[in-house]
Amino acid sequence: MAQKDLGFYDQLEARGVTRRDFLKFCGTMTAILGLSEGMAPAIASAVEGAAGSSLFPAVWMDGGLCTGCTESVAQVTKPDIATILLDILSLNYMETISMSQGEHAEEALHETATHNEGKFVLVYEGSVMTGLDGNLLRVAEKTSLESLKEIGSKAAAIIAVGSCAVDGGWVRSVPSVKADGYPQEPEAWATGVSQYLASQNINTPVINLPCCPVNPEWVVAMIIDAVMLGGIDADGKVTAAFASKLDEEGRPKSIYGQTIHDNCPRRGHFENGEFVYKFGSPEEAAGYCLYPVGCKGPQTKTNCPVVRWNDKASWCVESGAPCIGCGNFNWVDENAPFLGRFRNIGLGMKKPVNPAAAATVVGGVAVAALAAHGFGMKAAGRIGAGAPMEKMKDWDRKHGASKKGGDK
């Protein structure tokens, strides 16, 4: 898709991105990657050098998805710099918005994978649809599972974009699989790229970027860090320096290291106890904290408040909606209801347990049991002086008092 006959900055200019915009963007990348501002020129020259050189091709494959991540990255109304950069960085295959179709598109995919084995990046969007032996999704006469195994095993690294690609996302969420006659285990329906590859003994490194959808700047940041700044070396091995930037779940710490709550512009209202209890209230108009209406910011780790969305226009909480925790794992099940505090305190149970019901049962049983026991104590005449002391321990009576451990 890249216009290879034009120079890099000419290509940017042609899309309405000035050199200044581009350098500012590189500054943002340093922030996301946890680098110093001084690294911005290095990133700029790395991107410039890589653009159109087909040194770092990428392919974008789709699993079970809503194309929301593609939407997020493509931003059809106003393409942002991240999108344009992805495009210029020889994105050779992308099912949803690729110009070429059919056999040509497939050819581009397989040529990229074959000619650049171990030296290209696979961006995978959507869940891995394991249900019905993978026949839920077929592309070019192959199941998506076969395609993922084939292309995934050749890639230098896989960037799993969006919650679906990370752990199955909402595709694996419980309500869709708990009906009679369907597999009871969510994993039997849909799972994430890293879990699936692990089950197939394919050890291509996977960078997980959960969120629903993914933030395009994160994708570009990872491509810059993993490929252009040498996170993956010439042999297609992840360097120790790059691996140390990922947490145990393969997420970049610089993006997923702090909670939304930590960086929230409404945090002051939280500490002051200034809350929105109802939408449409004066408190909402005042921009108070959205915690009582279900904000999951305190337990969701992404840097949304810092990077923001839609070319830095805004983000959920800034635009007045509580965080629904879409950057979490298994986020639909763990965070519903979205517009209320989480009220299910059942752990691993199929039916939700309401805290008030749990309190009534646990507390009620305890009080009833103690009261009943109290009446028993009264009936047995133990209240006051207590029960008569036994003359001898039962054990001693049975075994003879002279034994060791007998009464003193």
Next chain:
Amino acid sequence: MPFVLYHWINALAMLFLTLSGLYIHYPVFPGFMGTARGVHFFWMFTLIINLIVRIVLAFFVKSAVMPSTREQDIDYKNWLPQEANRHQFIAWIKYYTFFKKEHPISAKYAGPQKMSYLITVPLTFFAAYTGFALWGPTSDWAFFAAGTRFFADLFGAGIGGGNLMGIRIVHYWTMWAILLFTAVHAYLANIYNFDPSRMIFLWKENDKGH
């Protein structure tokens, strides 16, 4: 004196921790979140320090080995199973459930009593552990993050780690476990007579003695 102080600290800590914890879960009225969190942290540290002091003291102070005796032993030995009181667990259960009429001759603490008292130690530490796993400044420590990951995996949160929901709910349940212990403890301590409460609340010992 240590008996009274220890109980007062624990009772106040439980009261404030429960109330502030409920408020943090859902702020029923505005204007109190910062305070509630402050209260929660203060009493959490107080409770933990109190418990640690109590554990340390158990290795230094002496207490009577059983009622109506002058014989004493290092306190912690009265908490652990004692040779003189083996084989009495069943007798105690029978006694509590009215299958045995006579009070078993036993040590300072009955077998089931020792067990339930001892279990409050890990339980309190566990409440603190899950709390630290939820608390911003400590939730990233590998020691606490491991617990977060464990409970997230245990309760089926995809690939697990970093999802605080599981450990958050476990934190709530530890509150219930501690409150349940307290209910049973307050009941059993006072069912014969109110001497212990009189001591704690009114600072008066029953001069009749046992």
